[in-house]
């Protein structure tokens with residue numbers, strides 16, 4: 001059996017909606033499906049206003065522009081994340097300040113956030129790893145206490161909740177991804193949730209995403225013409241991609257249920273290996289979280305054992321992957337003055353984590369095969 005790490009899941013309506021968009025001649029951004037997707041997300045998650053974007057990377061970039069980051073500013077985030085989280089800040093000339101994660105959740109540690117707050121701190125970016133919510137009440141308390149803004153990197157956390165409130169709706173701004181490897185996909189895509197009503201954030205967001213113009217207001221009939229208003233870029237996804245995405249969102253909760261079955265299967269069958277030496281940890285649902293079951297991981301004692309497990313699984317036709325290379329010790333992180341050893345928990349997790357194949361359409365036979373082979377691999381290690 002060959003088990004890929006990820007596989008695209010089609011709900012069945014993707015082509016029909018794309019055809020509909022083509023028939024209506026709507027290929028650019030600002031089409032009907034973009035509007036439908038925004039309204040859907042607003043209603044389902046209870047968001048003040050959503051704008052769809054080309055990627056979550058771009059949603060994060062927009063967020064950094066929107067809060068007016070400047071050279072000299074600092075933004076606290078985990079090092080255990082995708083480079084996009086830090087790039088958004090760097091591109092505005094500001095500095096990412098990396099905080100530790102907690103071993104139990106792989107999410108940012110609020111105690112370390114507080115230690116790292118300085119006179120220059122402007123914002124915090126909690127990243128909801130694996131679709132598990134960070135300890136948001138504490139993050140928001142800190143933000144209120146020190147007058148900071150919160151941008152949630154909810155790239156992995158579409159349709160997940162923390163204390164019954166959807167992720168991406170807790171902070172001033174939330175950023176989502178619809179990349180082909182996520183739970184709800186359109187190849188490349190994202191969205192920005194504007195939760196805060198402060199400082200005309202929404203009007204600014206519309207301007208930034210439309211090349212720095214007030215074209216969105218013009219399209220709504222609120223302007224006779226549109227003009228260049230501010231610095232901006234082009235963050236609008238094609239209506240064709242939004243047609244694809246809508247077919248996925250229509251089955252939002254069905255997709256979540258299917259993924260929950262896979263998560264529970266892995267969890268139930270691999271639980272017994274915990275504490276027996278080889279498996280140091282497995283995916284768990286932290287308290288207060290209703291996740292979207294984005295991924296499943298195992299933690300090995302060290303990098304050598306992890307890499308050997310991965311190679312043995314590969315021999316058996318199973319593709320298992322790891323991530324993230326900690327940002328602070330990556331070449332760019334070192335250029336910023338950070339070094340290996342700065343964040344020991346992050347480094348330990350990063351070198352011992354192995355992600356198992358996980359995709360919505362995974363069959364029972366595929367799950368059984370993966371678990372069976374892991375049992376064998378554990379004996380061979």
Ligand SMILES: Cc1ncc(COP(=O)(O)O)c(C=O)c1O
Nearest residue numbers: 055056057082084155177178179
């Ligand atoms: C935590 C996090 N932030 C941002 C991104 C970037 O998402 P996108 O590929 O939609 O730009 C990813 C992608 O994997 C991610 O995991």
